[in-house]
Amino acid sequence: MTDTAQRTDPAPAPGPAPRLEMRDLSKRYGGVRAIRHADLTVQPGTVHALVGENGAGKSTLIKILSGAEHPDTGTISIDGTPVSIASTTDAIALGVQTVYQEPQLFPELTVAENFFVGREITRGPTIDWRAQAPRMLELLDTVGLDRSLASQPLGALSIAKQQQVSIAKALLEQASVLILDEPSAILTDAEIEVLFGVVRRLAADGVSIIYISHRLDELFRIADEVTIMRDGETVSSQPIGELTVREIAERMVGGAIAEGVHEAGEHGEQVLELEHLTLEGAFSDVSFSVRAGEVVGLYGLVGSGAAEVGEVVYGMRRATSGRMRAAGDDRHPATPAEAKRRGIRMVPANRTSQGSFSFQPIAFNITIGSLGLLGRFGWVSPKAERRIADDLIRRLAVKTPSGRQPIGAMSGGNAQKVVLARQIVEQPRLLVLAEPTQGVDVGAKEEIHRIIADLAERGAAVLVITTDLAEVQRIADRVLVFRSGRIAHEFPPTASQASLLAAAAGAEEHVEAPRLDTEEESR
Incomplete structure (x- = not known):
């Protein structure tokens, strides 16, 4: 080497690739754009919070990652390799698993049966329980469940324990990306602590956790990073320690005061x-x-x-x-x-299963709760039914060619107005x-x-x-x-x-x- 030669230090070795990268994702449902230019990057062995108001786009992003929906645009990479997730089967094969707020399991089966349902180890025509037992017991230990629960019916366990079974089942599928969707929403404080313990152990073992929650305060106890969504877009993504609860809330809603605030009248x-x-x-x-x-x-x-x-x-x-x-x-x-x-009248949140008779006409759905107004001695007057129904269809601006149209054929907004109409046939107190x-x-x-x-x-x-x-x-x-x-x-x-x-x-x-x-x- 001459005196004039310059020494070149070696370039630093590149760090590990992100466990998950979702870039520039968009998804449209008809005329509604659910997400646009959405991004999500999750590192290995970290807990990554995903937050946003209802309708912000979180669910659509997760559906795409879990293979339930397909993006219109954008790319997905796992461990640095571009992937195509065309189905839930593809997602599972790639190590992506989702645990929902309410466990998607079989309450009438035992914990052991729920673990291996659809993936049983068999010997000839029979299930080889002996071969399944070691892996099952290992996973019960991982999520902090007593081994004696293996023979218990799942439905006999608390929701918190059922959720732990769901997480263990996901690990059986070799999950490297685990999505927890509102996992603490229906848990007690003590059960949340157990959940957090499980999450921390999994992250320490290298599993990447996407943690979706509306409870912003708890995120600071469990999450490493946070991605905030609003109106279908990614607003920000950074270490959670750089933010406060207040700053996250403001970014979720845009920091604005809603327009058109209701003015109180006389009561x-x-x-x-x-x-x-x-x-x-x-x-x-x-x-x-x-x-x-x-x-x-x-x-x-x-x-x-x-x-x-x-x-x-x-x-x-x-x-x-x-x-x-x-x-x-x-x-x-x-x-x-x-x-x-x-x-007293009530319009339930689930209008499909609790609030309407989907195959019956609009007029029937409006008047079924007020049969006493439609006739005498058990006889219903079709004329009275039409009169009451037509009056409320006009008053509530229900868009329909006729009260004879089945409610199941209506748009969501008009169906909701019909459900509401039934409760105000007689002015409620x-x-x-x-x-x-x-x-x-x-x-x-x-x-x-x-x-x-x-x-x-x-x-x-x-x-x-x-x-x-x-x-x-x-x-x-x-x-x-x-x-x-x-x-x-x-x-x-x-x-x-x-x-x-x-x-x-x-x-x-x-x-x-x-x-x-x-x-x-x-x-």
Whole structure:
């Protein structure tokens, strides 16, 4: 080597490839673009949180990764190799597994049978249980389950333990990317700690975890990085330690205060009053009231307990303790039929299975709950049925050529209006609405909001239970934010979306508006 020769240091060795890279993904359903230019990068052996409001695009992104949907554009790589995921079978073969909030298993089978269903080790025509046992027991140890549970029916286990079985089954398939979809939503605090222990052990063993949750505070206890989505796009992706709960909430909602906030009107007598109401395992010590002409919103994330409050008010469940006075009666409605007799009506969140008769005509679906208005002595007057149905079709602007059209052939928004119409054939004193605009388009949502406002103006007390931030601000006079089975805060509708989300996610120290403790303050 001469004096003038220059020494060149070797280039640093490249680091390991990301376990998962999803780049520039887009997916359209008809005229609706679910995601656009979405990205997600997950490193080996890390817990990566994926957050966003309902409709932000998280579910579509995960469906694409798990092979349930196909992207219109974009690329996916695993361990640096481009892959095509055309089916769930492809995803499993590539080491991608999804564990959903409610275990997708067979409750009537034993834990051992659930482990190997569809992948049994056989000897001739029979299952070789002896050959299966070592791997099964190893996985039970991995997820912290007692080995004695192997012979127990899955349905006899708690939801938390069923979830651990689901995770163990995913590991049996050699999962290197494990998607946990709202895993803590229906767990107790003690069960969440067990779950976190399992997640940490898996990450330490090199498994990459995609952790989807609305509970923002818990992410700081388990996640290494966080990707935030809004309106189908990736807003940011970075180490979670660089952010606060407040900053995540603001990025999820864009930091804006919703427009078109509902203006409170005059309210009449108290129609619903709850005092220290408790339903064991769902909510506890819940106290609030709703007056005639008032719209009160219960806003909470999945598993917050808000939905179960509505079910108790309507007589679908029986409270464990506490007092409820509804529609002038101090007794808890024992059944929905009793609630109806007292002028209480409810529109359920699942209109397909609980709210409609899909093969029956619109007119039938509207009037079936009010047969006493249609005739006498058990005879139904077709003329009366048409008159009542046609009146509500016009009033609610249901788009249909005829009341004889089956409700199952209608769009989601129009079907929801028909379900709502049934509950207002006779003006209710108290109307409970669970996710009233879930799955409907923007135009139908506006019309349903108008209907709710009209019902309140006519004197009904309205209780709206929703996970839609913009909705609860737009239509409610007061917003009660639920978290972990309790009312965390009470807000006026002018509170920012970020404040409502922060309260629901457990970041009370970041909440802007103080709690309203008296009826006068709330008005």
